[in-house]
Amino acid sequence: MNANIESIKKEFNTNVLEVSTLHNETYLTVKKELIVKMCDYIYHHLDLPVVCIFATDERKIDGSFKIHYVFSEARDDSFIILRISIDEKNPKYPSITNKIASANWYEREIQDMFGLIPQGHPDPRRLMNFEDWPAGVHPLRKDFDIKTKPPRVDGEYIYRRVEGEGVYEIPVGPVHAGVIEPGHFRFSVAGEPIINLEIRHFYTHKGVEKLFENISIDKAVFLAERISGDNSVAHAVTFCQAMEKIAGLNIPPRANHIRTILLELERIYNHIADIAGIATDVAFSFGAAHANKLKEDVLQLNERVTGSRLLRGMNTIGGVRRDIGGSKDEILLSLSIIQRDFRKLMEHLSSTPSLMDRIETTGRLYNDIAKGLHVVGPVGRASGIDRDMRRDHPYAAYKEFNFKVIVSKAGDVHARTIVRADEVCESVGLIEQALWSLPEGDIRVKVDKIPDGYALGICEAPRGETIYWIRTSGNKIERCKVRDPSFCNWLSIEYAVLDNIVPDFPIINKSLSLSYSGNDM
Amino acid sequence: MLEILRKTIKAGCQTTKYPAVPDIAPEGFRGKPEISDKCTFCGDCIKVCPPGVIWFTEKSGEKTLSLSYCGCIFCGRCEEACGYGAIKLTQEYELASKTKEDLITSIRSKL
Ligand code: SF4
Numbered sequence A: 001m002n003a004n005i006e007s008i009k010k011e012f013n014t015n016v017l018e019v020s021t022l023h024n025e026t027y028l029t030v031k032k033e034l035i036v037k038m039c040d041y042i043y044h045h046l047d048l049p050v051v052c053i054f055a056t057d058e059r060k061i062d063g064s065f066k067i068h069y070v071f072s073e074a075r076d077d078s079f080i081i082l083r084i085s086i087d088e089k090n091p092k093y094p095s096i097t098n099k100i101a102s103a104n105w106y107e108r109e110i111q112d113m114f115g116l117i118p119q120g121h122p123d124p125r126r127l128m129n130f131e132d133w134p135a136g137v138h139p140l141r142k143d144f145d146i147k148t149k150p151p152r153v154d155g156e157y158i159y160r161r162v163e164g165e166g167v168y169e170i171p172v173g174p175v176h177a178g179v180i181e182p183g184h185f186r187f188s189v190a191g192e193p194i195i196n197l198e199i200r201h202f203y204t205h206k207g208v209e210k211l212f213e214n215i216s217i218d219k220a221v222f223l224a225e226r227i228s229g230d231n232s233v234a235h236a237v238t239f240c241q242a243m244e245k246i247a248g249l250n251i252p253p254r255a256n257h258i259r260t261i262l263l264e265l266e267r268i269y270n271h272i273a274d275i276a277g278i279a280t281d282v283a284f285s286f287g288a289a290h291a292n293k294l295k296e297d298v299l300q301l302n303e304r305v306t307g308s309r310l311l312r313g314m315n316t317i318g319g320v321r322r323d324i325g326g327s328k329d330e331i332l333l334s335l336s337i338i339q340r341d342f343r344k345l346m347e348h349l350s351s352t353p354s355l356m357d358r359i360e361t362t363g364r365l366y367n368d369i370a371k372g373l374h375v376v377g378p379v380g381r382a383s384g385i386d387r388d389m390r391r392d393h394p395y396a397a398y399k400e401f402n403f404k405v406i407v408s409k410a411g412d413v414h415a416r417t418i419v420r421a422d423e424v425c426e427s428v429g430l431i432e433q434a435l436w437s438l439p440e441g442d443i444r445v446k447v448d449k450i451p452d453g454y455a456l457g458i459c460e461a462p463r464g465e466t467i468y469w470i471r472t473s474g475n476k477i478e479r480c481k482v483r484d485p486s487f488c489n490w491l492s493i494e495y496a497v498l499d500n501i502v503p504d505f506p507i508i509n510k511s512l513s514l515s516y517s518g519n520d521m
Numbered sequence B: 001m002l003e004i005l006r007k008t009i010k011a012g013c014q015t016t017k018y019p020a021v022p023d024i025a026p027e028g029f030r031g032k033p034e035i036s037d038k039c040t041f042c043g044d045c046i047k048v049c050p051p052g053v054i055w056f057t058e059k060s061g062e063k064t065l066s067l068s069y070c071g072c073i074f075c076g077r078c079e080e081a082c083g084y085g086a087i088k089l090t091q092e093y094e095l096a097s098k099t100k101e102d103l104i105t106s107i108r109s110k111l
């Protein structure tokens, strides 16, 4: 047993009611009264981040709800999961948000979806159930039928107010110019600088987690693939990995290599698209046009390799559904041309003063804030958080390859751009290694039935760590928790814009590359 | 500035003549599924279609298998499941239409 578990047991001895280890996940059932102390100990003393908090409705089994707190230990690729039981008749539990800021949205989500109340939460407003949703109706409870159409009720949402002489409020959204999804941004400004920003999301909550419980497992991978359009591969792979872990499957090495190639192709086109977006938002159309052309080149490569520009329909539980198309040499050649052009483009961008002037020191996200909110992915790495699931919790074929995790300390738009640019080059390197060493053999193992069980799936999507926790029962999905990177990263925008001027908001927003649909499931 | 001009001239025109000149999707592209008369109305494709856009209708002894491109996600599972090679994804991708009815393809059983 690892040292962390030992020290938790020593510290809390009889309060740890049960310990069970499955794969690299250790589940500790603990008393709910002690949850704040224990989370605080693991988070601050053992220095492990909370990567996900979710609830399950297990009233059918033992009459209670459970909340799980997932901590990630990168040193030995393991997870510690604290589990508390909450009785239906007394649906309250102590909130940990005052100690661990990143728990904020998770606890509010659980409150809306399961009706479990985090006592002492600093901001107990509703998050996903809007004010016109009736009280006491909680969609992820097992007794809530998926076809229910609850009546609309009256209600009001209270925004935080910033008052004072010369303070103005600027409401933006939820409907935006351009084809993007809805989200509301409420700025308070004193002159040009932003002194407060409050965001509000979840306007188009789709009930994806509930949907998972109502479709068959073989179809669910296609649902996962569509949660966040441009992170399709990452979501599908994470889902499949959780399922494969439950089933105890080892997928063929060739499939693992192909998955790695797909994941990196996805990263490349996402990062280039983000850089194109930043160039667009500073009105540097030359840079934007060239970056968009490169993105198109990658999308066309994707199409040749997989038959789908967004790399869809490739992954399945047990491996991949088809082999990569096109010859190795052709893919390698296309990639090297893309990389060469991309490098040149980055040189251009960094020697353009009008661009650099807009992105340097803009939208700074300080390391302590990023750490406190558990900001993930390239945004986190640009603020000095040295975390990358490909290295810390390796999956697919990443263990076999060499790559650098790019970290920068500056935390501004420029740093986020550079981190992405360097990651593109690392990704090209990874694909080259995967192609060179592509093993022969099968690409999938047949799976007829998934046994009962539960497991975590984890993956580094272009936006950062993506987590699934799945419980199966009777070859059906009993619960599927999806945690998209944007769920962690959205709140960082409230901090990154502070003291910046309103016209810089679009660039800051773009550089954080936040997904609406991945967040608003 | 000069550098930008130079690169712009060098890059030249990147857009293609599409739609005047057709843009053919590469081999292996997953586009519009089409059903052929090899269909035996076994119903296997209906079972595997994730969004459920393939269905049967029966009217006075005549069976019809229909597929709507509206909700099709071009996953290719129908093609995989069909034991008769009756349903195939094609390289066709120009599917825009003004009505949903235009997006339905069907095949009827011969009496
Ligand atoms: S298309 Fe193929 S799978 Fe579908 S009903 Fe016809 S024969 Fe059966």
Ligand code: SF4
Pocket: B033, B048, B049, B050, B051, B052, B053, B054, B067, B071, B072, B073, B074, B075, B076, B077, B078, B079
């Ligand atoms: S391609 Fe997929 S979504 Fe489309 S009809 Fe076939 S099975 Fe259904």
